[in-house]
Amino acid sequence: MRQRLRRMIRKEFIQTLRDPRARTMLFLPPLIQLLIYGFAVNLDVDSARIAWMDQDRTPQSRELLSEFEGSGRFVIAATPFSEPEMQKLLDRGKVDGVIRVLPGFARDVERGRTASVQVLLDGTNSNTASIVSAYAGQAIQRYASQVMNRRQRVKLLAAAGPERAAVPQVDARTRVWFNPDLRSRNYFVPGVVVNIIMLVTLSLTAMAIVREKEIGTMEQLMVTPLRPLELILGKTLPFVAIGFWDMILVVTASLAIFRVPFAGNFGLLCFAAFLFILTTLGAGLFISTISRTQQQANMSTFLLFQPFMMLSGFTFPIRNMPEAVQWFTYLNPMRYFMEIVRGIFLRGSGIDTLWPDLLALGGLGATVLWMSVRRFHKQLE
């Protein structure tokens, strides 16, 4: 039995590596996804481009400007002088926001009235707009605190004497755990591991089996002394190896090139990957039983993969989804593996926190695999 299995696995490897399409599948998806999610996709707002429209032009407004420039979060991209110019900048999307200091700003500040600063945001990308709004608000707040402190000291010294010149302030000290620089790359790149394993194992398994059916060699295989179990194992085990190979590739790239922190246990990651691969192999087997041509198999893979990837918490948090959709994601193995991978990479989680996800993954994997094997078995007869 073992010898037949070994020969079957060897044949499978040779066949897969010989097919140029399958060969590119080994390298191209990891490369593309790493490039895109490691370098290109970036939800961080590192430096927001703003336009500074100063209609006051006094030392006070310049102080406010230095507050903005000094925060390191803004890049003054333009200084429009008129409203049509400002509108054009926003319409064309050249800036993320316009800070407008109205005439009379310094006068209001000196007189003790409330001076307004207009912050006009381009809300097209609501994500960026929230963040830029927070930063701008903070910069204005810092300036206001400075003015306030100066004013208060003067007023209180006059009214109540130096001992009572202090005014209470509340200061928020923020500490970010697990991803201190808040880089979105650290959030995406571990998710690429999940994506790649799912995509590669799913499509390669489905395509390999369907290819045999298409060419007609499946019947030839069935007249050999090969048992159905050995056939199934021989068809799926090579792709376990390929899945692991791709995982190691992506993990190495993320550690070496993207410098994503790795706080947890690599062995646990491998174990979880094994459970996940069981699920995807089962899904691949199932797809192969419902497809007659490679084209159909590929399309079914694509149809299955896309919604599962989007509902796995890869880019859009599951918490933001409506209740019904959240219940549906409990059936999605990618969701559990995504949690596990992020936990191991960023949080250094161990079995004590990850055991529910591992259990769910194992349960799902066993169920899907068992159902698919039964269906495949029936088709073989």
Added chain:
Amino acid sequence: MSLRRTRAIARKEFLHILRDARSLIAAIAQPVLMLLLFGYALSLDVDRIPTVIYDLDRTPLSGALIKDFRGSRYFEVMGEVRGYAPIERDMESRRALLGVVIPADYSKNLAAGRTAQVQLLLDGSDSNTASIAKGYAEGLIQTYADQQRRQAQIQRTGSALAAPVEAQVRVWYNTNLVSRDYIVPGLIAVILMIIAGMLTSLTIAREWENGTMEQLLSTPVRPMEMALGKLSLLRLGLGGYGDRFDCGSGRLSRPHERQLAATAYRQRGVSVRSAGLGTFHLRRQPHPIGGLSTQHPDVLFARVFAVRVHLFAQQYAVRDSIFRFIRAGQVFHQYGERNLPKRSRAGVVVV
């Protein structure tokens, strides 16, 4: 160049599509699925952030701060804990995203007029949510601090100094900051690429596979006529696009009828181009998988975000032109036919 032959090819293509139900369903179901998902399920907006509070002070002053957190729609206080260890546990098991620690000398510092500190602990794994949550939490504490300051001033000097500077924030183009309004228009560009490109490349590859391509080549049909006949498939894409845009705009908060016609006109150019792209790819590689690899799922996904990638640049031209139209419509909507007021003291604080 005979119109009759072109029409014949177009009719043949149409029949092919009708007969291969699975490809048709895939081609239509998938964009509809994406639209449904992006319209209803997927969003980057942040609210109801799970928070735990560790209050070492336990005075009415710290209670006031906690009440502010409870009352805010952005935070959902899961409970109060004793100690840092429960906070760590909750963050690791993802039960909480934010931990607020109020030190023991909080009220003493406030009463004495010193700076009181509040510690915010954030789970940074989801960097996007964490950044936004950080902004909200710090904003909330700032508002609370201002209130405290005002009360202290009234106590001591009998009058409160007004805040010297205040930010009036006005959000243009997407006033409610709904991330869906940002993502769905971009989806239109993606869907067009899928439909036009996928259908075209699939049909050509199938022809090569079945051997009917050689038969076609031996007929009097010219290559130009064949290309045009296949491009007629984009009518399917456009027709689908038309009602998809309507569905999409129904989910947008502000539909702009004026711009729809203009955008649809522009979109035709993209359909033709991506159908052409599909055709071009398949000239070299007569294999169905090769055609599909141009629509690789991960590459599609990236286009929905603002990506500085120069591949598929035409998608961005399209998306930007859609945005331009939508922005134009919204500004028009806000200000009407009159000019902008000279001193637009936009009095509405949105955020």
